Amino acid sequence: MNTKVLIANRGEIAIRIAKACKKAGMIPYGIYSEADNESLHIKYCEGAVNIGGLLPIESYLVIDKIIEAANKLSCDMIHPGYGFLSESPKFAEQCKKEGIIFVGPSTEVMAISGDKVKARNAASRVASVVEGAEVSNEKEAFSLINKIGFPVILKAVEGGGGRGLRILRSTEELHQRLASAQTESMMSFGSNRVYIEQYLENPKHIEVQIIADSSDVIQLGERECSIQRRHQKLIEETPSPALDDETRQDILSEAVSIMNEIGYDNAGTVEFLLKGNKYYFMEINARIQVEHPITELVTGVDIVEQQLRAALGQGLSVKQEMISSKGHAIECRINAEHPLSFAPVSGKVNKFVAPSGEGIRLDSALYSGYSIPQFYDSLIAKLICHGFDRKEAINKMVSALSSLRITGIPTSIPFHISALKDDRFVDGTYNTSFVEKLKSYSSESGELAAAVLAAISQRARIRTVYVKQELQNGNDPWNVSRFDWANPYDSNLASSAFRWKS
Amino acid sequence: MKVKVNDNLYDIVIVGKDIVKVNGEEVVAKSFDDCIVIKGTEFHLDFEEEGDPSLMIINGMAYLVSRSYLTEKVSDEIRAPISGRVIDIPARKGYRVERGQVIIVLEAMKMENEIKSPATRWIKDIVVSKGQSVKAGDILVTFDSTRQ
Numbered sequence: 067m068n069t070k071v072l073i074a075n076r077g078e079i080a081i082r083i084a085k086a087c088k089k090a091g092m093i094p095y096g097i098y099s100e101a102d103n104e105s106l107h108i109k110y111c112e113g114a115v116n117i118g119g120l121l122p123i124e125s126y127l128v129i130d131k132i133i134e135a136a137n138k139l140s141c142d143m144i145h146p147g148y149g150f151l152s153e154s155p156k157f158a159e160q161c162k163k164e165g166i167i168f169v170g171p172s173t174e175v176m177a178i179s180g181d182k183v184k185a186r187n188a189a190s191r192v193a194s195v196v197e198g199a200e201v202s203n204e205k206e207a208f209s210l211i212n213k214i215g216f217p218v219i220l221k222a223v224e225g226g227g228g229r230g231l232r233i234l235r236s237t238e239e240l241h242q243r244l245a246s247a248q249t250e251s252m253m254s255f256g257s258n259r260v261y262i263e264q265y266l267e268n269p270k271h272i273e274v275q276i277i278a279d280s281s282d283v284i285q286l287g288e289r290e291c292s293i294q295r296r297h298q299k300l301i302e303e304t305p306s307p308a309l310d311d312e313t314r315q316d317i318l319s320e321a322v323s324i325m326n327e328i329g330y331d332n333a334g335t336v337e338f339l340l341k342g343n344k345y346y347f348m349e350i351n352a353r354i355q356v357e358h359p360i361t362e363l364v365t366g367v368d369i370v371e372q373q374l375r376a377a378l379g380q381g382l383s384v385k386q387e388m389i390s391s392k393g394h395a396i397e398c399r400i401n402a403e404h405p406l407s408f409a410p411v412s413g414k415v416n417k418f419v420a421p422s423g424e425g426i427r428l429d430s431a432l433y434s435g436y437s438i439p440q441f442y443d444s445l446i447a448k449l450i451c452h453g454f455d456r457k458e459a460i461n462k463m464v465s466a467l468s469s470l471r472i473t474g475i476p477t478s479i480p481f482h483i484s485a486l487k488d489d490r491f492v493d494g495t496y497n498t499s500f501v502e503k504l505k506s507y508s509s510e511s512g513e514l515a516a517a518v519l520a521a522i523s524q525r526a527r528i529r530t531v532y533v534k535q536e537l538q539n540g541n542d543p544w545n546v547s548r549f550d551w552a553n554p555y556d557s558n559l560a561s562s563a564f565r566w567k568s
Numbered sequence: 569m570k571v572k573v574n575d576n577l578y579d580i581v582i583v584g585k586d587i588v589k590v591n592g593e594e595v596v597a598k599s600f601d602d603c604i605v606i607k608g609t610e611f612h613l614d615f616e617e618e619g620d621p622s623l624m625i626i627n628g629m630a631y632l633v634s635r636s637y638l639t640e641k642v643s644d645e646i647r648a649p650i651s652g653r654v655i656d657i658p659a660r661k662g663y664r665v666e667r668g669q670v671i672i673v674l675e676a677m678k679m680e681n682e683i684k685s686p687a688t689r690w691i692k693d694i695v696v697s698k699g700q701s702v703k704a705g706d707i708l709v710t711f712d713s714t715r716q
Contacts (some may be wrong), residue, residue, distance in 0.1 A: 473613075476615045477614075509632050514578070515606055516633055518606070
């Protein structure tokens, strides 16, 4: 009988996992919240359960609801995707109790990887780490900072995905932020434990993709994720332009050592910070990551499929010596947000047209007419391009971004095009401060088009107002002698032709 | 019509179907729903923000567009909407006119066209006189910019 997999997630990753399940001969099932009953991921599943609720805390984070759905659909496995419960040892434990296979590392491993303090201690046996420790109150925090000095970074011990991070540069900031960080951590991750470590200014963010089963740990190369805003990754690429061959080999084998050390047994990522040619272990992400597709494009390995195999006890279908990386891949995370204020937006997508072509992949749950709910992440699409070298990948991405049509809502596409055209990106010298120093989001030929489009839309607006006014006053708006249709674009001319009610 | 995009000012005249004048230069701009084609390149208007200035996203790039630039400026004058002859001037210099009040009557295309005030304003000057021929776009009346 075919294995039934419950996908405990939403949006693009739920679709991505459903595709992998079908490819592996398994049957995907889904869940959806009250706000997601129009979500595309439901259509990719054989069946789906409405678990109710709007906010994640009422829906995708409620362990009991998900277990109940899995039992109702008699699923053998649960794939958590990323975010939500993907790194919750409690959830994995609950699955185990119910006799459901959790697609991820074992609960013993998760207890280490999901705890920044334990992970750091384990990694420090085989790798270099940044100085830091867990703190529970201001007194402890101050005594730690007396040793390591400002700036420091404050993290939720059980956090992830770039949330729950704060950079602190002074005692006042620490005083202001510690309590709120603990509260926020409690709200987001169900734990108020926080951790403080030395903050490296403008480092490069390098991570190594690992796939592992009970007997083997394999690395699929690194990804560079230095282009971030508020600790949220925006653009990722592989291979990293920042690593020379020697450092690359070192960092890759160190990642494998760390994962061996903790007995890692599924897909996961080891994150490092790179400053100059020194690198420091940061954390382990015990889940499939948003940016996994770039690794898939250069290695040809389907990471989600390997996850399913490892979880089922079938073992990985690849060996380290079979892995070779071809060309260069880039991912742009497209968010529903205002490109200037970066404020997330929700609302209806009028038109969605995906770009296509050799080496272009779009992972998204969008469709024309879809309304983006306000309750979840603003990530709406991932555009991934693969070229035979970095230059080709960049060019392909710029052209794919300009032909990707998402209308009716603002998106981060202008940011991406601007970033990819920036000299610092083109020559690979960017770091995590890149975003703050970005130049223009416009192009010259587009500026002219903007002026013409603005004039045309303004004329349309004037016409509408004029016609409405005329009809309201019982006049014939189409009587050309009363309105100069050859020149209706000038608002002043138009308004003088209105017959106002006196 | 004047439009400010980012920091640059554009003078746009829609001459006719698919032809616009940009800063006096004729440009062929074929327009479809949310798309115009200029010199063979398609420009898709993906997003247009309400208000002024407003954000436009075109082919994935962002532009800050302001149309209020001229609206503020020209609200201090009234121009002839069409070429014709001034046959009556009911408004008086220095006096207040109500919104919708007839300021000038232009005879054009064998029709009498009442040019009305777009707002309640004080008339600073009447530039034309009765019987005078005017061309479309000529200034007819100026408003006192200090009193609104």
